[in-house]
Amino acid sequence: MSTLAQTRAMSQRSVLALVRQPALVIPSAVFPLFFAALGTSSFSRAVNIPGFPEVDSFLDFALAGAIVQGILFGSITSATALATDIETGFFDRLLAAPTQRTAILIGRLAGAMAYGFAQTLFFVAVLVPFGLRITTGAVGLMLMAIGGLLTALAVGALMSTMALRTGSSEAVQGSFPLLFVLLFFSSAFFPRETMSGAYRRIADWNPVSYLVEGFRSLTIGDVNATSIAQVVALPAALAVVTMTGALAALAARTRRG
Amino acid sequence: MSQSPIFAHDLVRVFGSGDAAVRAVDGVDLDVSAGEIFGFLGPNGAGKSTTVRMLTTLLRPTSGTARVAGYDVVTDADAVRRSIGVALQDAAIDPLMTGRELLRLQATLYSIPRTDGERRSGELLERVGLSAAADRRVGTYSGGMRRRLDLALALIGEPSVLFLDEPTTGLDPMSRISLWEEIRRLNADGTTVLLTTQYLEEADQLADRVAIIDHGRIVREGQPDDLKAEVGAPTLFIDVETSLVGTATSVLGTFGELRPTAEGTLGVGLHDGVGAVSAVVRALDEAGVAVSHLEVRAPSLDDVFAEATGYRLEGADADGAPR
Numbered sequence: 224m225s226t227l228a229q230t231r232a233m234s235q236r237s238v239l240a241l242v243r244q245p246a247l248v249i250p251s252a253v254f255p256l257f258f259a260a261l262g263t264s265s266f267s268r269a270v271n272i273p274g275f276p277e278v279d280s281f282l283d284f285a286l287a288g289a290i291v292q293g294i295l296f297g298s299i300t301s302a303t304a305l306a307t308d309i310e311t312g313f314f315d316r317l318l319a320a321p322t323q324r325t326a327i328l329i330g331r332l333a334g335a336m337a338y339g340f341a342q343t344l345f346f347v348a349v350l351v352p353f354g355l356r357i358t359t360g361a362v363g364l365m366l367m368a369i370g371g372l373l374t375a376l377a378v379g380a381l382m383s384t385m386a387l388r389t390g391s392s393e394a395v396q397g398s399f400p401l402l403f404v405l406l407f408f409s410s411a412f413f414p415r416e417t418m419s420g421a422y423r424r425i426a427d428w429n430p431v432s433y434l435v436e437g438f439r440s441l442t443i444g445d446v447n448a449t450s451i452a453q454v455v456a457l458p459a460a461l462a463v464v465t466m467t468g469a470l471a472a473l474a475a476r477t478r479r480g
Numbered sequence: 481m482s483q484s485p486i487f488a489h490d491l492v493r494v495f496g497s498g499d500a501a502v503r504a505v506d507g508v509d510l511d512v513s514a515g516e517i518f519g520f521l522g523p524n525g526a527g528k529s530t531t532v533r534m535l536t537t538l539l540r541p542t543s544g545t546a547r548v549a550g551y552d553v554v555t556d557a558d559a560v561r562r563s564i565g566v567a568l569q570d571a572a573i574d575p576l577m578t579g580r581e582l583l584r585l586q587a588t589l590y591s592i593p594r595t596d597g598e599r600r601s602g603e604l605l606e607r608v609g610l611s612a613a614a615d616r617r618v619g620t621y622s623g624g625m626r627r628r629l630d631l632a633l634a635l636i637g638e639p640s641v642l643f644l645d646e647p648t649t650g651l652d653p654m655s656r657i658s659l660w661e662e663i664r665r666l667n668a669d670g671t672t673v674l675l676t677t678q679y680l681e682e683a684d685q686l687a688d689r690v691a692i693i694d695h696g697r698i699v700r701e702g703q704p705d706d707l708k709a710e711v712g713a714p715t716l717f718i719d720v721e722t723s724l725v726g727t728a729t730s731v732l733g734t735f736g737e738l739r740p741t742a743e744g745t746l747g748v749g750l751h752d753g754v755g756a757v758s759a760v761v762r763a764l765d766e767a768g769v770a771v772s773h774l775e776v777r778a779p780s781l782d783d784v785f786a787e788a789t790g791y792r793l794e795g796a797d798a799d800g801a802p803r
Contacts, residue, residue, distance in 0.1 A: 225591040232588040236577065243576045243617075312571035319536050319568065320589040320637075321561040478540075 226323045233330020238337050240304055251296035252342060255289035256349060262288075262412060263353075274416030278443050282355050286346065287438035288411035290367070291431060293342045294374050295402045299395060301335040302382030306392040309476075318477060328387075328473050332379045339375025343368045355442075359450075363441040370441075370454035374434055377458045380465035387472035411435045433457055483550060485641045485672040486512035486535065491544035493530050504530040506696035507544070512674060512689075517667050519687025520676040521785070523793055527696040528676035529569060532645050535674070536566045549641050562590070565634030567627075569646040569676075575619030579610050579629050582618065583636060590637040597636075604632040608662065624655030631662060642666065644675040648682060660686055680781040680793060690781065692788055699788040704781055711779040711787055713749035715739055716757060718764070719773035720746065728769045735760050740786040749783075750776075 241248050263282045270281055278284045305328075308314045317327055347355065347364060357363055386395050408422065409431035418426055426432050437453025444450060488510040495502045505527040512518040520528050533539040535548055537557040546553045549563035573582060580601055587597030605614045608628040613621065618629065627647060634642060644663070648656040663686060667673050677683050683690045684704050692700040700707055713736055720728045725746065732738060732748040735756055741747040750756045754776055764771055777783075786792045 225588075228588050228591070232585050236574070236581075236585060239581075240574075240576050308574075312568060313574055315538055315568060316566075316571040316573075316633075317589065319538055319561065319564075319566040319571075320586060321558055321591070322589045 226326060229323050229326035230329050230333070233326050234333035234337075237301065237304065237331050237334025241300070241334060241338055247300050248297075248338075251293055251300060252345065254296060255292040256346065258292065258412075259285040259289040259346075259350065260353075269413070272417055275414055276416075276439075276443060279356055280354055282350060282353060283357075283443050284414075284439065285412075286350060286355060286442050287435045288406075289346055289350075290343050290371060290438050291374065291411060291435045292406055293346065294339050294371060295378055295406060295431075296399075297338050297342060298335055298375060298378040298382045299399060299402070301331060301338070301379055302386040302395045303392045304334075305331050305383055306386035306390060306395045309386070309390040310392060324473055324477050325470070328383060328469055331383060332376055332469075335375045335379035336372045339379075340368050340372040343371030357442050358444065359441050359446045363446055366446065366451065366454055367438055367441050370434075370438060370458060373455060373458035373462055377461035377465050380462060380469040384465065384469045384472045387469065387476045390476070405429060405431050409435060410439075430457070430461065484511050484547075485514050485550075486510055486518070486546075486548055486674055488531075488535065488546040489544055491531065491534060491546055492542045493527075493534060493539065494542045503696050505534070505541075508693070508696070508698055510546075510691070510698075512672060514672055515667070515670055516688045517663065517673045517675065517686055519683035519690040520674060520693060521678070521680065521683040521690055521781070521793070522676075522693035523678055526693045528693055529645055530696075531693070532568070532643055532674070532676055536564060536568075536643050537561055562637065563640055565637060565639035565642045567630040567634040567642075567644045567647060569649060573618050573626055573629060573633075576617060578615050578617055579605060579621070579632075580614040582629065583632060586633045586636045592636070600636060604635055607635075608632045609658075624651050624659075627651060627655070627659060628662070631659070635666070640670075640672065642671050642673045644673065646676050646678065648677070648679065656682070678793065680785065684781050692785055694789045700784055707784040708779040708781065711749070711783045713751055714754055714779060715747050715777050715783055716750050716760060717741060717745050717747045717773075717775045717777065718771050719744060720764075720769055720771055724769045727767050728764060731763050731767050731769065732760065734763070739783065740791050742792060745773075 259282065262285045263280065267281050269275060270278055270284065276284065347357065382395060382398065385398060389395070408425040409429045410426055411431065415423060415426050415432060433453055434457060437450055437457060440450040441454060488508055491505055491508040492503065493505040495504055508531055520531065522528050530539065534541045535546055535553060537553050537560050540554060548560045551559040551563065553560050583601035583604060584597055587600060592600065605611045608631055610625060610628055610632065613625060618626065621629065631647070648659055651659065663673060663675070675686065687704065689702060690704050690707065691698045718728065728746055729738065732746055736749040736751040739747040739749050757776055761771065782792055
């Protein structure tokens with residue numbers, strides 16, 4: 224019971240940190256929208272390329288990339304906050320109290336999950352007036368929001384592992400280019416069907432491609448077993464792996480040298 | 481097994497390994513009685529904070545044993561944490577949260593039910609004089625306000641043992657005195673307090689017993705008055721021209737043992753007490769030494785410290801990296 228109460232209190236703290244630092248949140252919300260707008264205005268005729276899925280506009284195609292991009296960048300914010308807690312000694316303050324160790328990590332990730340959920344809905348809300356149409360309707364939208372939450376957990380746990388292992392906010396922020404590369408060598412901005420050579424092979428291996436395509440199939444396709452597997456089961460499975468790593472990193476960090 | 485609230489035997493903490501190994505704490509023994517204010521005095525890097533981190537379960541001892549509130553700090557760490565309050569020198573307070581929010585969070589961490597936590601937060605804010613600022617973000621607090629909030633946070637679990645790591649470092653004199661008063665009040669209510677400090681006056685004013693730590697070892701321990709009495713003789717400090725230091729030193733040596741001083745000053749413990757000052761001045765005059773400044777001080781903890789370590793804490797480098 225107390226673990227639950229502690230986790231909830233720690234979650235509230237991490238959500239509060241997001242709400243009270245809009246300057247940290249806005250870039251990860253605005254950047255992907257900017258990319259989506261830029262893509263839509265520049266590549267509107269790309270939808271006619273052979274291999275491009277059938278869409279009303281490039282915007283419908285771009286949404287999925289924007290969502291995953293927002294979550295990747297948002298995960299840096301929450302992991303940076305964890306690293307900053309370690310740097311400033313707030314983490315020690317928590318450890319010197321009878322705090323459940325997992326509450327520290329899960330509370331932090333809960334903030335990231337809430338952010339992933341809300342940001343997915345926010346992107347859709349902002350883009351609908353510009354012509355975005357989600358073929359799967361409210362059910363698809365809810366699945367996407369849940370997928371956003373799970374993706375935020377999976378990526379957030381990965382970035383938290385880095386925060387716990389290094390205890391350095393600079394190291395966490397230094398992973399930004401890496402995430403950017405992962406995003407670019409995926410189907411976030413163009414369908415894999417239009418790629419060739421090494422680029423295509425990397426995109427085929429890149430899990431980000433499959434995450435993006437899950438969101439995309441719910442935007443422009445149907446709700447079916449494949450789309451649900453990609454939006455819900457894939458990030459959930461990734462989250463199991465990254466959470467295992469994060470819990471091990473937490474145990475190492477709290478083993479008290 | 482000892483039932484003292486704070487007990488440590490041959491506590492050692494080594495950082496690094498091989499040639500680079502540093503024995504930050506090198507065989508510390510402690511036995512603090514219930515209801516005592518115990519002062520841990522030493523310069524930065526002496527091993528104070530490392531000792532406190534081991535006693536508060538944040539750091540595992542390399543060897544030795546420690547029990548706090550009756551529980552082993554390694555095997556029963558969680559029970560220790562539930563029994564103690566900790567205010568750490570280098571543990572920042574989240575600047576984005578308000579004082580009240582932080583206290584409520586802390587109450588939850590101590591598994592205090594919600595309504596009790598709210599009531600207790602209000603009481604503690606009142607107690608440390610932060611009621612008016614309770615709903616402001618900590619980022620807007622002054623240094624003194626943060627330390628008072630830190631104290632309130634340490635008290636939320638109604639600890640029987642309180643650890644305060646340099647509670648007044650960097651505070652202005654007024655804030656320091658008000659924090660001292662609060663610590664005395666807490667102690668009067670029965671809380672055992674271990675505080676670390678690099679301020680001699682703080683240890684002298686506040687502590688029932690003092691341990692002087694240097695290079696990871698306790699070099700003196702006892703009640704401040706007893707320690708000062710052991711040093712005995714008052715110290716005469718004189719300033720002379722650099723070229724005359726040699727002559728002056730040999731003159732002073734005939735009146736007692738020379739004592740460590742800050743650079744540019746000579747000090748001697750006067751065997752025959754303050755009455756010997758005029759004889760010293762005459763002797764210096766006859767030797768042709770002109771004295772530009774002269775001062776006699778009754779034995780202080782600084783003298784105890786100097787006698788124990790060979791250097792003075794006052795004027796020592798206070799900017800070294802804390803451990």
